[in-house]
Amino acid sequence: MDNFSQYLDLIEDTGNIGYWHLNLKSNHLFWSPGVYRIHGVSSKDFTPNLENAVKFYHPDDRAELMASIEKAITEKKGDAFDLRIIRADNNIRYVRSSFKTELDENKEVIALFGIFQDMTEQIEKTNEIKEAHNFLNTVIDYVPDYIFVKDRDYNIVLGNKAFWSLYKQPKEALIGTTTYEKYPEKEAQSFIERDERVFTIGEDEIEESITNNKGVTRAFITKKVAFKRQNGEQFLLGISRDITQRRLYEEKIKDYSAQLEMRNMNLERSNQALEEFAHTAAHDLKEPVRSIHSYVEMILYDHPEIDSEIKESLEKVMSVSWRMGQMVSELLLLSEISQIIGDFVETDLNKVLEQEMKALEARLEQANAVVEIENMPTIKCHPTRIGEIFRNLIVNSMKYNKSSKKIIEVGSFDDNEKTVFFVKDNGIGIKESHQGEIFKLFKRLHGKMDYGGGTGIGLAVTKKIVEMHNGRIWVESKKDQGTTFFFTLS
């Protein structure tokens, strides 16, 4: 490189820069090689003048270009513009030109001399940054939490829609100010101390109740983080969530559970009192009832000469007192079931059923009933009480059955990780409308003495034992089409 113009060329090329000169007298426009390059034309095919040069500019920008030139001429001083040109290949470039005026001896503008620079890359980059910035702003505006950034002097420099709405003031009114003055002095002081701590420690997260100047208190959970920009400037990012409603719900739930606990306790107490009462009543009644039965029996035995009418009445007293004694013993049993907690052991139900079958053998044979028992699992339960469940259900299956051959099936299956037990019969069935009734105490669907008689306690006892095992009992049946009782034990 041995001459100046070569250096100039290199500068123009690498800097995407050029220069131009417009002689207003001769209307001659000079472009340096750099200006040609930026316009995408060659000096061989194109001779610039003001008219054809203006045509390179974007139609929307031409007026501004002319205004800038005219202003320079009238005000006799240089100007600058940032405008778009459309190159010969239709490519849009952003160009910047700063120019100055040349005056003659009468101080009239005779020429303009300008530097011309292709700014496309810089402007596109700036636009990209702007776009990213807008995108981020839109995103944070949609976040319902309060987001804000403070500078080292605690002034707000950025916020989202939710944050501005918190103060019911536009963004412009809040940017560059601190928000401390919106709070009573004591609160404001604690904010300053905390913000300062975040700048020192780096971050902080707390749940806080804040009362503003209008006396409104709300609960927030706030996280603050300190960060530095590359130039060393310090900032604090805060994200705050309004948890007032959540707190209210939590309080309500707490209240409800306290009330529920109280009710449960009262219920348990009254249940216990009732059970104690039933137990005492049944226990104390057992003896007098038995005595009535024995005395009447004695009278009948000792006085065979007794009038037949009186004898008949006394026999009725005997039967009623026997039935009463039965009810009292079963009531006693029912009141004792709640005491079985803690007596649960691993139990092979096959063995339990074997024993029950032995006890029922004669009755089953007499009734022409067969019990088909599947292989049963081993479970943790109260063995005697579980035996009572199976016995009650099997006896009922046999009692409430008019089939010449009574078939009773006992088994179990798994359903939803629970073992379901069943006792199925081919008996008289239960009308759907009665199915909810049968588990109630003393509830019978038939006359006192029908189907071998009964007290209506059996299923109430069964249900209670099932519930003491945290289980559930239900029935599926149709009149005249047999009945299946199902129960779980956990």
Ligand code: ADP
């Ligand atoms: P009880 O047998 O002493 O009457 P339960 O409580 O055992 O008392 O039964 C209540 C009522 O439910 C019975 O009176 C009967 O009407 C009905 N029931 C019970 N089991 C069956 C069954 N397997 N089939 C038809 N009805 C039944």
